[in-house]
Amino acid sequence: MRHARNQKIDFRCPGRHCRVAHGCGWGATIAADWELQAARVASQEMNGGVGLSGKGSNSVKVRHYNERFVLDAIRRLKEASKSDLARAANLTPAAVATIVDGLESSGFVKQVGKRFGQRGSPSTLYRLTPERIYSVGIKIGRRALEAVLVDFAGEVRARESHEYRFPDPDLVLRAGNMSLASFDKVVAGLGDASIVGVGIASPYFLGGWSEELGFPDDLGSRWEAIDLTTFFAPRPKTPVFVENDASSAALAELIQGAGARFRDFMHISIDTFVGGGLVQGGKVHTGPHGNTAALGPLPVSPSGLDSVAAKPARYQSLLHRASIYVLVNHLKSRGIEINRVRELDPLPPGAREPLFEWVEDCANALVEAIIAITSVIDIEAIVLDSILPRPIHLELLARVQTQFNRTSALGIVAPEIVSGQFGPEASPIGAAMLPFSALLAPDSGVLMIGKDRIMLLGSLSRLAAQR
Secondary structure (H helix, E strand, C coil): CHHHCCCEEECCCCCCCHHHHHHHCCCECHHHHHCCCCCHHHHHCCCCCCCCCCCCCCCCCHHHHHHHHHHHHHHCCCCHHHHHHHHHHCCCCHHHHHHHHHHHHHHCCHHHHHECCCCCCCEEEECCCCCEEEEEEECCCCCCCEEEEHHHHHHHCEEEEEEECCCCCHHHHHHHHHHHHHHHHHCCCCCCCCEEEEEEEECCCCCHHHHHHHCCCCHHHHHCCCEHCCCCCCCCCCCEEEEEEHHHHHHHHHHHHHHHHHHHHHHHECCCEEEEEEEEECCEECCCCCCCCCCCCCCECCCCCCCCCCCCCCCCEEHHCCHHHHHHHHHHHCCCCCCHHHHHCCCCCCCCCHHHHHHHHHHHHHHHHHHHHHHHHCCEEEEEEEEECCCHHHHHHHHCCCCCCCCCCCCCCCCEEEECCCHHHHHHHHHHHHHHHHHCCHHHHHCCHHHHHCCCCCCHHHHHHHH
């Protein structure tokens, strides 16, 4: 697939506060026409225009940085007082008060009550205004397209799922555009709310491994000719971001889920094929080719399942042991035909034994992979998630934890192994975070001028002016 990094402008922030939770460094891209529009507004702002709060200043660049930092701090803290935000942003209480008051008047934050029980007067608490702006996340999967509409606070307001036997581009296009049209209608009924961007999460090599999945031989070449940034049809001028599905899932966990309490972790997604996303220093690392943490090719010992064809090689890839298609094939070898893993809840008759044969084999492979990962990368945690029904997912997690604890791998610091929170929705939710992260990033690039300046400043200012 010809991804956006080969087609569009790649916005990356060099600043010390640049973390993927704040929208930079994940290699997401934005359409060139949006960049030009933002550049025009940014140019006006550089000459005394308005910021998010709608107030002019000769220090507009610094104000933008501080506004973004305050917004992001509110997002991370869920709710916070001005004193909390002053400490988080390392700003004076007076500066934070001015920023928060401006954000409140523009409708981006709102008061949600007071905190009592501390010295002095009760503190007013603020949250993001959920209904102010929305974002769409679309995951193009190998068996289904999943789409979500997410509000400013990160809550899913609407969701759609479109299943198919294989990801035929024409079917995927129709499904994605149906979801976009549906979400447009939802937001149109919400007053002055608007959709500020679309994020697309997709596996790399979408048509690959056709033999394992029974896909048409030409599917891969058809997807190679498609530029996902222009594939769907959102409203004109709506920015589109593209990222790998597993990296998007890691982003969702980093911002909203179990990964929020870690700055360094590996997210492992058990999907049709296994995938991974690496977070270091609070930032998702995608690498120069966007393929960091592609765990599928990682060598592990051969499978013990009799449904897996024996091969003369000393090792198998993790993809051929810790993937959902392996489970489906193993069940079929026992006469249990399923098309979707949701059909395992409740378990069909006779499915328990072969299911847990796969769980055991998958867990063994994942433990080998975790040892390999932590031998190379010093991380705090493994965040394991899957598209499996939750009871089965938790069984798999427990087996991985138990088997890892039984190993005696010397020379590594054992990571905490925890469950992801989003299951099948991790990738679309992460995709929906991409536009918000770009808009909210407390990125020191806004302090720069000239060719290195990141032109994302005008977008929320325009929204504030529209209110």
